[in-house]
Structures are given as C-alpha cells and as structure tokens.
Amino acid sequence: MSYFEASARTRILGLVDAGTFQEFCPPEMRQTSPHLARLDAPLSFDDGVAVGRARLSGHRILIAAQEGRFNGGSVGEVHGAKIRGLLDRAMTERPSAVLLLIDSGGVRLHEANAGLIAISEIMRALLRIQAAGIPAFALVGGASGAFGGMGIVTRLCNEVIMSEQGRLSLSGPEVIETVKGVEEFDSKDRALVWRVTGGKLRRAQGEATRLVEDSIPAFRAAAKELMESHFLHPLAEKSLHDLLEDQERLSERSIEFSDARDGQAVWDARLSDSSRVPEIDCEEFNRRLLAK
C-alpha cells in the first residue's frame, strides 16, 4: 500500500502492530481550531494530527501523524499542542522511540503566530526527550512534504526515513517563486522541485538516513530496523565534540556545493553512477550510494 496516497490514520494503522494504537485527544473530543472557525474555514475534529501510543514489533512507541490533506498538514495552536504534549508525555512514559509522521507545509498561516510559537515549543520538547535518551524518528513521504518549521523539526530527529516522493526543505518553492521570481525557482517544474528537495537528494547528502520505496510496509521495516539498532547503540547526549563534527560536515558541504542549484551536482559527487537517477528504484540508488 502506497504511503504517499494513505491518510494519516491509515499510515499509523499500517505501521504499528495490529490493534495496539490508542489515540490521545481523539476526534470524539472535537478539539477544533477556534481560529479557523472564526474565519469560517473548514474544521477537522483532530485539527489535522493524530497522536497516541502503540507497539512496533512489540516495543512501546509514541506516534504522531499529520494529515497532509487538511490545510496542508499545517501547524496551528491545537495541532501543535497535541504534538508538544505527546513529546512531554514521552518524558514520563519513556517509549522505545517516538515516531513523527511529518506531512506539513509548516506554520498554518490563518493562525500564524500561534503556529510559529507551537513549532518552537515542539523543537524544544524534542531536544529534551533526546537529551533524556529517547530517540525520535521522522518519516517523510506524504504530498505536503516537510517544510517550514516542520523541516527543521524533521532534521532535529535522530533518524529521517524518506521515500523518493517525500520532500524535505525550508521555504516552499511557491514562496521563493512568489517573492524572488520564477527564474530563481520555478515551482511548476516538478522534476526540478524534486531534484532540489526530494528524497534521493536528501539521502545522497545524508540529510535523510534511509531511503525506502513508497509503501507503508517499507517505512515500517525501516523504522523497526532503526529502533532495534538504537537498542544496540543507545543514544548518548549530543556532546560538544559531536556538534563540532556536524559543524565541520555542514561547512564542507556549503563549500563543496557553493554554487550548486540542482541536485544533479550532488548525485555526481556522491553516487558511483549518477546517470538516470530519477528513474532508478531505491535498491539501485542505495547500491550506487554505497558503492562510492
């Protein structure tokens, strides 16, 4: 089953062990956005995100899934508070991992201030659970991608699992085109957008830690494998030494690709064979990445 096509709840049910998902603040509680209501905009009884606990291969996890089809998965006051609350809960419940199924354009513009603040609270809560030794995984493979503040949240996670259809970045191509003009970024050129933000570019850069096929079982298998590898190598707090290494790596990238504007430049440098990259499957891509 396609991860891209599935709804947030279908993704959760397909990822976790059957019958184990227990939702917090569920749609029956009808916690809708008062700010959307004031604008007569459509509402959702879960405000576009489902949060709860479940088991993955028998291990306890906490999980959040954004619904990309409701307002582009955007983060408003209620939506953001549900994710933040889930992360706070992780501090007492101490799950084996927290899975964030990101499918979001970022801040919900109708309630922009509340959304921006909520994302910074999520960032801080996420850093807190990681410092307490609880790993967080981001899964990115939906139509709304992981943009804006949620692009930053995604990169704060310990692991980032992407499909090639997944997109991960900061400013959306539409925003750049609107502000800077079509010659800076043509948002209608889908192949270009994908080469600049897509899963195969992010995996080649190391921004994504796994590239998987667009299927829910493939995301599940990757999450399970990463969780088990975190058991073997428990998370240590990021030290000054670790961050100085990250600093060096990011610095090298900005120098190596100082004038790059197309993902092909990255594939040329990182793959053993950079021909026809958009056409090859994940297995072939991962093989070429390892072979370099």
Next chain:
Amino acid sequence: MKELFDRLFGMGRHDIATEGRFLHGKAMIGEEKATVIGTFGHAAIDAVLALRISKAILEAVSEGPHPILFIADTQGQALTRHNELLGLNGYFAHIARSVDLARRCGHRLTTLINGEAVSGGFLAFGMLADRICALPGSEVRVMDLRAMSRVTKIELATLEQLARESPVFAPGVENFWRMGAIHEIWSETDNWQDRLSSAFSCNGDERAAIGFERGGRMLASPIAQCVADA
C-alpha cells in the same frame, strides 16, 4: 551599533566586532562576562550566516558556563534555490542543537529583539532562549502580509482586515507578548542595563502557560496537558 551596546552594557564594557550582518564578541552583564552573538540590518539568514552563528555558540560552550546573549534582527531565512538545495533547514536544526547544548552545559540564554524577528530566522536563532525581550519599535511576524497574500491567493485587503481583528494572526510584538512568546517589552525610558541583568535569571519553557495567563493562547497549554496526561 556602538550606541546600542553602550546602553545595554555600559561604556567601555563591551568588545563586539561586526562582519557583514553578523555580530560577535564579549560584554559585561552585571558583573558577569557574557558572549554576545547576533545579526543586524534585518539579516536574511543563509547557510553561511547560520554556520557563523552555530560556530560562535559552540566556541562559547567550549569556554565553560557563562551567559550568552543573542541579539536578533532578521527578515527570516534567505529565499534562494541554492540554500534549499544545501538543506538550510538542516543548518537551522544545527543552530537549535547548539543552543540546546549550551543550555544543557549550564549557559543561561537570553534573546533581545532589535529591529525585526521573522519566521524561520527567528525560529532557529533566538526563539529557543530562556528569556526573550523586545526593544521598543521591534517587529515580530511570520510572513509579510503582501507575500502571504500572493502565496495564499487571499486578497491583501482581507488579510489586513484579519490582522486588525486577530492577535493570533497579526504581526506585532504585543501579540507575541500576549501569547507568551515574548517575555518582556522594554521601553525607551527603562534602564536597559538593569533590565538585561534581571532577564538572565529564568529557565524552563513556560511560554504556553504564560500565553494562557495573558489570555493570548487559551488552548495550547490545556491541550498539551490533555495529551501528556491522558
């Protein structure tokens, strides 16, 4: 900038260099020596500037615990295809991790908004401090209304009307104060040196609770509690 630094730290009590739109140095806050890291001139934050900010934070951490003051003046993230290709979100996440490391290593962190604080630039840089103060005349927003109008295809007049009515939508320091994201708004007549010293004595993320108390965000705190305690 010297005038601002004199007023914040006192004459002869600061040594801060500027390069491009980046500022970095040391200053005395009360009787403590602090690191000062910031941007000015409504800087657009690109990967190169982001790396300077994170490097300065990591240098401060390597010196052992002492206060760090962020001075933020940013129009937001740089909007270019090149920066998106590099993965600017990853550079911003690295700044956030550096700020978090500083906090865990015992540095007290305060942000001062001097000019404007916009969206992604503010998220990465400044918004994660323990205390956030705004100088008079500062502006805080997510996106310029004209740009928002072009992106959302909603008429500018409609957005302007909404901005007059809705504090969760409208740009403005007072709105962010009511929602708990800005702790203090300073006035021209305040003694900024004194206010800065007292700002450096807070910790924890109490913003949702403050937003509730001030009546600006009535749901964030109860909903998070509901999920956390369910």
